[in-house]
Amino acid sequence: xxxxxxxxxxxxxxxxxxxxxxxxxxxLSVTACRQDVTExxxxxRPGDTTSTGGxxxxxxxxxxxxxxxxxxxxxxxxxxxxxxRTLGLATGVLPGxxxxxxxxxxxxxxxxxxxxAAGVVKFAELLPGVYSVSxxxxxxxxxxxxxxxxxxxxxxxxxxxxxxxxAPAASGRVEAVLGRRGSLVISEIYEYAPPTASxxxxxxxxxxxxxxxxxxxxxxxxxxxxxxxxxxLRDLAPNFPCTETAKYRTDVAxxxxxxxxxxxxxxxxxxxxxxxxxxxxxxxxDHRVFNPGLLDLSGADFEFVGTAEDVDNPxxxxxxxxxxxxxxxxxxxxxxxxIGPQVVFVGEPLDGPVTGLPQxxxxxxxxxxxxxxxxxxxxVYSEWFAPGVFDESLPECQPMIHxxxxxxxxxxxxxxxxxxxxxxxxxxxxxxxxxxxxxxxxARDFERVPAPTPKQLP
Numbered sequence: 001x002x003x004x005x006x007x008x009x010x011x012x013x014x015x016x017x018x019x020x021x022x023x024x025x026x027x028l029s030v031t032a033c034r035q036d037v038t039e040x041x042x043x044x045r046p047g048d049t050t051s052t053g054g055x056x057x058x059x060x061x062x063x064x065x066x067x068x069x070x071x072x073x074x075x076x077x078x079x080x081x082x083x084x085r086t087l088g089l090a091t092g093v094l095p096g097x098x099x100x101x102x103x104x105x106x107x108x109x110x111x112x113x114x115x116x117a118a119g120v121v122k123f124a125e126l127l128p129g130v131y132s133v134s135x136x137x138x139x140x141x142x143x144x145x146x147x148x149x150x151x152x153x154x155x156x157x158x159x160x161x162x163x164x165x166x167a168p169a170a171s172g173r174v175e176a177v178l179g180r181r182g183s184l185v186i187s188e189i190y191e192y193a194p195p196t197a198s199x200x201x202x203x204x205x206x207x208x209x210x211x212x213x214x215x216x217x218x219x220x221x222x223x224x225x226x227x228x229x230x231x232x233l234r235d236l237a238p239n240f241p242c243t244e245t246a247k248y249r250t251d252v253a254x255x256x257x258x259x260x261x262x263x264x265x266x267x268x269x270x271x272x273x274x275x276x277x278x279x280x281x282x283x284x285x286d287h288r289v290f291n292p293g294l295l296d297l298s299g300a301d302f303e304f305v306g307t308a309e310d311v312d313n314p315x316x317x318x319x320x321x322x323x324x325x326x327x328x329x330x331x332x333x334x335x336x337x338x339i340g341p342q343v344v345f346v347g348e349p350l351d352g353p354v355t356g357l358p359q360x361x362x363x364x365x366x367x368x369x370x371x372x373x374x375x376x377x378x379x380v381y382s383e384w385f386a387p388g389v390f391d392e393s394l395p396e397c398q399p400m401i402h403x404x405x406x407x408x409x410x411x412x413x414x415x416x417x418x419x420x421x422x423x424x425x426x427x428x429x430x431x432x433x434x435x436x437x438x439x440x441x442x443a444r445d446f447e448r449v450p451a452p453t454p455k456q457l458p
Contacts, residue, residue, distance in 0.1 A: 065167075066167035067127065068126045068128055068166060068168055068169060069122060069169045070123045070126055070165050070171070071172075073093065073172070073173045074094040074159075075175045075176070076089060077159070077177040083178055086147060087147070095118065097119065097121075097135045097136065097157065099135050100112045100134050101132065102387060103131050104132065105387055106129075106388065109131075111123055126165055128167055129164075130162055130164050131162065131164075132161075132443070133161055133163055133172070134174075135176050135441075136156060136439060136444045137176065138155065139154065139156055156426065157176040157177065157178055158177065158441035158444045159177060161407075177440055179437070179440050181438055182214070182379055183213060184210055184220075184223065185211055185346070185379040185438055186209070186380075187422070187436060188423065189207070190205075190207045192205065192206070192294065192417065192418045192452075193206065193335070193337045196290040197290075205283070205287035206281075206335055206337050207281045207452075207454065208279075208334075209277050209278070210280065210346060211275075211423075212273060212277075216274065217273050219267065219269075219271055220263045221263055221268065222265060222266075222349035223378075224261065224349060224372070225262075226323075226345050226346075227342060227344055228256065228342075228343035229258060229362070229369055230340060230341065231362065232245035232248050232249050232256070233249075233340075233400050244362075244363060245362075249399060249400060249401055252404055253371065253374055254371040254374045255372050255380070256360070257369060258368065259323050259334060260322040262319065262322050262349070264320060274433065277456075280300070281297040281304070282334060283303060284315075285313060300313075300316055301316070302316060302317050302319050303317075303318060305318050319333075322350075323354060323370070341400065341409075343400060348376040348378065349376075358370065382405075382406045382409035383409055384400070384411050386411055389413065389415065406441065407443075408442065409442050411443065418451070419452070420449055421447070421449075422447060423437060424436070424437040425437065
């Protein structure tokens with residue numbers, strides 16, 4: 001690509017910078033809003049105490065804090081009870097599930113254990129706090145075979161939630177659902193937005209990667225990519241408290257958005273073979289012009305377009321904007337960056353214009369949002385900050401989206417991390433083609449890797 005195309009990319013206005021600062025400033029000043037998951041906590045009583053040896057997340061001030069024991073029971077979600085019985089799991093619990101816990105804001109607190117025959121696992125000597133819990137249990141080949149051909153795409157159980165742990169003991173139940181391979185899935189997100197010589201961040205070098213996880217060719221024509229309205233994902237009281245957005249976040253009928261895009265094509269112009277991936281770049285240019293640690297995305301498969309200030313690469317097909325929000329305060333299209341919470345989804349084509357979808361206006365902003373229908377969703381990824389990155393100062397709303405779409409959001413977002421978020425591999429077929437893991441639990445299906453691998457599935 002000519003250098004001129006790249007060097008025309010960044011046109012920063014002081015008003016936009018001010019808007020970004022106001023957004024971040026508002027997030028840093030809010031108070032927490034939490035909607036508790038189902039949990040049972042033991043009553044406090046005198047017991048052994050353990051010196052914390054310092055302040056911060058460990059309990060504060062060099063004093064002592066009573067440690068706790070957490071008991072987690074892994075259950076089978078009601079909608080999968082019948083299939084679980086076919087697998088010999090008739091008691092409603094999930095033995096052999098891998099359970100991982102992480103205390104909010106403390107990455108080093110991560111622990112993993114395996115549930116016993118009763119689906120129970122215990123963690124001892126825990127500091128009090130809110131713990132993220134995620135569970136997974138892969139199906140053995142013999143188990144999968146018992147489900148029959150109509151369920152051949154079932155791969156594993158997955159689930160997650162949060163439990164408040166208070167001394168001396170707490171307990172909770174996490175229900176897991178059966179995950180299916182799916183077809184078109186989110187396989188990688190490159191979120192790196194480093195500073196440049198002229199600005200504090202360059203968020204236009206990000207990309208979304210989609211992969212064909214099925215056994216037959218997929219046609220991308222007119223399929224939809226969207227981002228859930230970010231104003232609903234964290235508590236921005238008093239203007240946007242969690243109570244104001246709860247009805248959108250918990251809607252089982254679909255995902256609310258004003259940021260929707262559609263692939264070009266009339267039906268069979270853009271095939272994607274099994275095991276192959278495509279790159280959807282925010283800007284399809286050579287971003288190394290702005291920071292040598294970024295990527296050359298001038299050869300991306302597709303690119304998003306924004307306002308008139310956004311440079312259009314004429315050699316890369318454009319993703320067509322459907323919504324009223326181009327996904328960026330800078331006007332370049334959606335930024336898939338770890339600077340804030342995000343929910344990204346991909347789905348089937350709409351039956352008509354976006355204006356025909358159910359719509360509503362969010363109070364205060366008076367902006368129109370549309371509900372993308374549940375029955376058309378193909379894949380969803382939800383993300384919050386990685387532990388230790390603004391966890392306490394930027395409180396999230398719980399749940400971010402209805403658990404039918406994602407049982408537990410990933411905690412992988414990072415502002416200055418040059419790595420990428422990548423979907424894990426579930427299995428490798430005899431021909432070398434990978435099957436990506438999809439349990440509808442982002443906390444289990446995705447991991448952070450040190451470097452992006454565009455169009456190269458693990």
